[in-house]
Amino acid sequence: MVDALTLVTGVAALLLAAWCGWAAYRDQPTKDWHFMGMAVVTLLTLVQLAVGIVLLAQGEKPEQGTTIFVAYLIGAFACVPAAGFMSLAERTRWGSVTVAAGGVVLAVLEVRLYDIWGG
Amino acid sequence: MTSGEAEVSRRRLTSGPGTLLVWLYGVMVVGAVSRSAYQIATEFDRAALAYSLSAVAGVVYGFITYSLVRGGETARKAALACCVAELVGVLTVGTWTLIEPSAFPDATVWSDFGMGYVFIPILLPVSAIYWLRRSRARNGDAA
Secondary structure (H helix, E strand, O other): OHHHHHHHHHHHHHHHHHHHHHHHHOOOOOOHHHHHHHHHHHHHHHHHHHHHHHHHHOOOOOOOOHHHHHHHHHHHHHHHHHHHHHHHHOOOHHHHHHHHHHHHHHHHHHHHHHHHHOO | OOHHHHHOOOOOOOOOHHHHHHHHHHHHHHHHHHHHHHHHHHHHHHOHHHHHHHHHHHHHHHHHHHHHHHOOHHHHHHHHHHHHHHHHHHHHHHHHHHHOHHHOOOOOOOHHHHHHHOOHHHHHHHHHHHHHHHHHHHHHHHO
């Protein structure tokens, strides 16, 4: 359950990164559709956070420690919205680049989450 | 690029590529500070030097992020100085970890020139120095 969710979120993050990277390549700021994409990815990280907390409440233990696991879940949840807000303030291609970087950072966090859970 | 941009009393450093820099520095602040805080709190004795260096890196990142967001000429100079210090730090610690691995039982943010962080720690100060120097040049043109 955790592994599948981690994989889906990681792939979605990379797709978002590619999409916004494409917008930056075409010299465009992030648009409504991009924000929809960010919302979808953020929703996935929210589900991940909820599932993670439920599993911990049921007594499961991540391989590398509960504190680190929760910290990474919160970081993953905050990652894309933070980049999204910055792209709202920067209405140029650089806003798109920032969201693309946010997607890559989230993908890295998902790989780490996979290790921390002990997949 | 327009002259109106230069008329803002405290010039913005976060426009254009600055947005990406603030984002990446922000990520590094969270990464370095939370990592060192956790490690210092739970297992400081295992690798005191490594964890302290990560904490220092986190503070430097925090200061640069704050300077970039604040903007203005003083902040630009302060950020530039910190970026140089950061670059020296990454190069020193990176070389140190390669020559004397025994001094570091555990990794720091700057180990092996920031390899554990996709080399962002070494790429970031270089691009930030370039950006901050260019910001001054642009300001000079407008004035």
